[in-house]
Amino acid sequence: MDVLRTDGITMQFGGVRAVSDLKLNIQEGEIVALIGPNGAGKTTVFNMVTGVYKPTSGNIFYTKETGKEVNITGKKPSDIAKLGIARTFQNIRLFKDLTVYENVLIAKHLHLKSDFLSATLHLPWYMKEENNDKKEVEELLKSVNLWDIREEKSSSLPYGQQRRLEIVRALATSPKVLLLDEPAAGMNPNETEDLTGFIKEIHDKFKLTVFMIEHHMDLVMDISDCIYVLDFGENIAKGTPDEIQSNDRVIQAYLGVDEDA
């Protein structure tokens, strides 16, 4: 079953067609990668799916937990997050001045049912929710080995940990689909390997569908079930890692065409 599906979305910025007529079919539980050279429109796809941009044309559909498919085109990012699509950012966007713990706890706010008055007055039903959230955050942080540094300011963490924390923060919203925008950017091979393991781990543990943009081909080929290749906004190939590696158009897009041949 497709958890996320688009029927040919196009994004036009003035004269630039950043993404044109992209059809995505992302199956529940898959790890799907979106690759392509710089400027191919990958992040634009993420921004459309998460509601930052409204596609110029085309629709995006998301299948809710109940099995009902809804059209999420042009919805507010906060509403899309509530439906169960969480994301990370290419350039880390943590809440810098807040602690690790606060960063993750904030992600629980979207499921809060109490209104602001009962929250402010710390009424019993709010406290119940709050304690519940805190317990869940504690469990989550412990399970990813961030509990010991929970009181650190998020901006004081080493780079790799910040990346990890951003993923954990997204996880705290209890998503069904996790969008990772270049999770391994700026990492060395060792860190990348750790991250690969981490993504696999959370994918299995939280029964997630992972949709990621990545440039590290080792990582992509290692864990993806399906790969989409974008070049100048066009979807030039789709398939399993093996199919993509032997695809001529993909090789051309990455390496160029030998004019003399």
Added chain:
Amino acid sequence: MAKKQKLILTILLLIVLFALSWVVNIAMDSYVRRIINLCLIYAIIGLSMNVTNGFTGQFALGQAGFMALGAYVVGVFTVPVKLRASVFYAVPMNPLIANIQLPVWAALIGGGILAAFVAFLIGAPVLRLKGDYLAIATLGFSEIIRIVITNASSFTNGALGIKDIPTLNDTRYIFVATAITFIFISLLINSSYGRAFKAIREDEIAAEAMGIDLYKHKCLAFMISAFFAGIGGGLYAMLLGTVDPKNFLFTLTYNFLLIIVLGGMGSITGSMLGAIVVTAGLEYLRVFDEPLELFGVNIPLFRPGFRMVIFSILLMICVLFWRHGIMGTKEFTWDGAREFVKHPLRMFHRKGVA
């Protein structure tokens, strides 16, 4: 320290302060009382402004307008009915409200609610803006409020202002109002909504991706801020006994901006501290405004207005050494206080680092 211990200490502190306000009320003359009351009222408004500017990170400068709304609701509805003919001598009061007189507490809360409602209306167009643009827009709306008040003569007595408002120069009541504001805002900031506000301050895009509805939360912060500014404005009107549109020029807002910047944007205890330092400081610097003779020579610098020069220099020094205000985004905590008592000099050690 255990959580319970801290709570008991906080409650004790509040009781001691309340007792102190009682003593102030009996023992101090009305001049000192007035300064202390003004400190407390400015603390309310400083706190309210910190909700939008410090915690939610929205640079809004509409506080004077919301204060004016609160002040005028108190002014219009608490002047005794039999005095109204003499107050509204130029344009008679609109018959719709001419005979409505509210108890003080109802007028205060009504003023807060009106301010919050207006904030809700203003919020829709204004809160889409960010940074300097939001500042200008809110400043503009605050002036619009003032000008509407100036021209709605049959309700507000226009430029003549309203006099004969029952005065309240009673530190106990004002202290209670400040304490309630302080507790409410502390609880709010420590709730899930407060965390959401902080998330918006830190990174709007990330906050939105985490499912925080930006408009809804900004509007909420703006309304809460306006509500308490309205309450503060009402108390201010009662402290003065008169209201006049000129009291609420946009320059008034800068007082509170000063308070929160000096105290620390995003620090509740900082706002309290800032309110006291700014209000009391401006009063006690008045010695510089009076002519001074030393050894028979009249020092020419000492003349009206000189205190502002001194005050500005002090401010500059403050901002140079405490770049994020006295408290920064930190709060006064009992643990911090204990640490300070043990090692009073340690707080100066890290100064060079920041």
